[in-house]
Amino acid sequence: MKIHLSFVCFLMLFSITLSSQNKMPNVILKTIEGKTVNSKSTSNKNGLTIYSFWATWCVPCxxxxxxxxxxxxxxxxxxxVKLVAVSTDDARTKRRVRPLVNGKKWNFDVLVDENQxxxxxxxxxxIxxxxxxxxxxxxxxxxxxKPGEEEDLYKFILKNSPIKN
Amino acid sequence: MIKISKLIFVSLFLFSSYCLNSQILDNLTASYDSYSSYYLDDSKTGDFNFEDRFRSNNYLNLKSNIGYDWSFELQIESYLPKALLNFSPNFKETGISTFNIQYNKNDLNLSLGNFYEQFGSGMILRSWEDKDLGINNSIRGLNGKYRINDEINVTTLIGDQKKGFKYSTALVVGFDTEIDISEILSNDNTFITGFSYVGRSDEKSSSELYNKMTNLFSSRLDFSSSNFYSSLEIIQKSKDPIMLFGSLSDSFVKKGSALLYNAGIIKDGFGFDFTFRRLENMSLFSEREAFGNIYSESIVNYLPALTKQHDYSLANLYVYSSQPNVSFQSQKLMKAGEIGVQADLYYFLEKESFFGGKYGTNIAINGSFWNNLDGDFDYENQDYNTTLFGFGEKYFSELSFEIRKKWSSKLDNIFLYVNQYYNKRLVEETIGEVKSNVFVLESTFKINENKSLRLELQHLSTKDDMKNWAAFALEYNLSSAVSLYISDMYNYQSPKKENKIHYYNVGGSFNKGINRYAVNYGRQRGGLVCNGGICRYVPESTGFSLTITSSFF
Structure with missing residues (x-):
């Protein structure tokens, strides 16, 4: 138990000292067509980018x-604003990504992060x-x-977006 | 052990102090997950017969960049006083679970330490982490990736595999290359081909009939255009001994193979996907003796069940787990793998159309069946010969139909119907078969901007096994931060009176940004728990649980 506590203390120490700004990492992803892309190249050059991590089996997603x-x-x-829906589906359910995206007529970019x-x-x-x-x-x-939270997200986007039309 | 833990703590403290004064901190991200339970005796399901009623799994993950090209990752895990029920005994006390240093420059990526990797669809090699199932089969060693002109990817790896805080004694080596032919030819369609090799050397076992090294070769081809795609992957595995009644056979030694074909058609508002897969003697463990272990340790390749992954408890009562292995139990129970298909259809009924209504309607249909391989099985001489496209006895089949419909800005419905056949005798190597029908109705009612109510009603009807079940769940979202729920699952028609048990759960969660706290009190049903197509048995339990997940950035 003691060790557990020290563990938590250690974490607290970290959380206090951590700076609140962080950069996006650069890893290799795939497009739904199977092409390789760097995550760095997926961000919006002109405005904000939303990355939404989801999976075909995740109902709330x-x-x-x-x-x-x-x-x-x-x-x-x-x-x-640009939206990148990052599918975390692994080999089991990855095949459903493309038909599902089309079936739902989602109007944003979808990338595949198969081994997460x-x-x-x-x-x-x-997720x-x-x-x-x-x-x-x-x-x-x-x-x-939770239903309705997309409104809060959009309020945040409106507030922080460099572009307001 | 406490001394070691203290030492770790002190060194971490010093390390963190060092970090305070360095640029590492600017880029540091951390995440902390904690899953704790306090188990209780239960008059219906029995007493808690294990040591330590309070158990807790804790994971702290730290990542940072060092300069422009270097980065590191460290994960410390703590199982105190013991790991949760159903976790491997190799997870105990506190220790460094994974550590790696990475060098990333231009098109070169080198990783030293623990790494996660996947070749192709993972059927030949996949290392990954799944905390719910207690899987972390990362490989410790060297992983190198190089990209040439955005056209060719080359990956190599060598190392030993993690199991709990220990490592297997066997060595895993791998090589993979992926060539984007369409990029080279500047074609609009996508053509990608790939080749992989995986070798596993198990020092502990070899005989005259097989080597300590098992070799796997795979090739794959992917094609994709704007409205059609298809992919083919073929794997050959060299001779590997069969596990018979818990020990490796010296004489029953067979090759393995896998064949996967997938194709789909997509249009706006329409999607169709088809998959065929055949597996024969395809499991690969870094230590042969680990075959079939209940903790899913030492898995080298990923062979998930290709069935629809359900989100509802009763649809997961008779869940199928893939059957890639050879099993000779008796004259009447002999398996060599699986063969089958799965198809999915998605359709969007347009807004303002007759069936679509004001908001449109989503329809999803899924069907699958999986059978034993067909062939000549010889129990006496322990041998078999299979046919390539022959279908043996059926393991499992399923047909499901799902409609998602938004009625108004306040009300949403999901309706799901599932028809299942589960050959319990053949899959679980026990007795019986189950034909069942599952109905699910989910309604979400938005009360106002932040408040909503979600009700889930489920029913499973079957004349077999444990007969009918009913279940419900009610979730009340008070605000974007707080959510409460109550659920129950009841085998109301159970032939045994003592099995008529309410599996009730009540709980709530609190979200704030990226921190989440959840508490639960209730009774968990024992049985198969599955995640991503990998399943394992868990014992029944009753008690309180607390989950904390948080990240810092």
Whole structure:
């Protein structure tokens, strides 16, 4: 038990000293067509980027992306925000990604992180997990999704976007 | 052990102090996960018959860049006083679980220490981490990747494999190359071909009939255009001994193989996907003796069940786990692998159409069947010969139909129907078979901007095994931060009166940014717990649990 406590103390020490700004890591991802891309090249040069980590079997993830998709044309028009939906599906369910994305008519970029290198590099424990970046800096992170939270996300985007149309 | 732990703590403290004064800190990210349980005696399901009622698994992960090209990752794990029930005894006390240093410059990536890697679809090699299942089969050694002109990827690796805090005595080596032919030819369609080699040298076992080294070769070809894709992967595995009643046979030695074909058609609002897979004697463990271990340790390759991964408890009652192995139990129970297909269809009914309604409707249909390989099985002489495309006795089949419908800005529904056949005798090597129908209705009602209610109703009907089940879950999201739930699962038609048990759970969670705290009190059903197509048995338990996940950035 003692060791456990010291463990937690150690962590606290870290959390206090950590700076709140962090850069996006650079790892290799695949497009849904199977092409190799560097995660660095996926960010929006002109405006904010939302990275949404999801999987075909994750019901709340799909609910969130469906909810965003409903208004995404408006979001894009108003703030030029880019959304990258990062599928963490492994070999078991990866095949469903492309048909599902088409079947749902999602109107944003989808990348595949099959062995979860990107997810791991960002210390993501569970999905859904949403990250917003400005340039290469992470400015927002959130785990989980409850109905209506997409509105909060959009408020944040509106507030921080360099572009407001 | 406490001394060692103290030493680790002190060194970490010193390390962190050092970090305070260096640029490493600017780029440091950390995550902490903790899963704790306090197990109770239960008048219905029995007393807790193990040591230590309080158990806790803790994971601290640290990552940072050192300068522009270097980075490191360290994961410390602590299982105190003991690991949660159903975790391998190789996870105990506190220690450094994984550590690696990486050099990343231009198109070169070198990693020394523990690394995670996957070749192709993972059927020949995959190392990954899954905390829920207690899997961390990372390889400790050297991993090098090089990319040539965005056209060719080359990966090599060598190392030993992690099991708990220990390492297997066997050596794993691998080589993979992936060539983007379309990039070379500047073609609009995508053509990618790949070749892999994996070798596993198990010093502990060899005989006149087989080597300590097992070699696997694979080749694959992927094609993708704007509305069609297809991929083929073929693997050959050299001779490996069969495990018979818990020990390796000296005489029953067979080759293995895998064949995977996948194709799909996609259009706006429509998607169809088809997969065929055949596996024969394909499991690979870094130590042969680890074959079939209940903790899923020492797995070198990834052979998940290719069935729909359900999110609802009753649809997961008779869940299929893949059957890649040879098993000779009796004259009537002989298996050499599996063969089968899976198909998925997705369709979006347009907004403002007759069936689509105001918001449109999503339809998803999934079907699969998996059979034993067909062939001549000889129990007396312990041998078999299979046919390439022959289907033997059925293990499992499933047909599911899912509709997602938004009725208004307030109300959403998901309806799921699943028809399952599960050959318990052949898959679990026990008795019986189960034909079942599962119905699920999920409704989400948005009360206002931040409050919502989600109700899940499930029913499983079957005349076999344990007969009918019913289940419900009710979730109340009070705000974007707080959520409460109550759920129950009840085998109301169980033929045995003592098995009519309510598997109830109540709990709540609190989210703040990227920190999440969840508490639960309830009764967990024993049985197969699956994640990503890998399943294992867990014992029944009752108690309190606390989960903390947080990251710092």
């Amino acid at each position: 799909i609910n969130e992306l469906d909810a965003i998709n409903k208004d995404f044309d408006k979001w894009k028009l108003e703030t030029n 290198a990107f997810k791991r590099a960002l210390n993501i424990n569970g 859904p997990h949403t990250i917003v970046t400005k340039g290469s800096k992470i400015i927002y992170r959130k785990i989980g999704y």
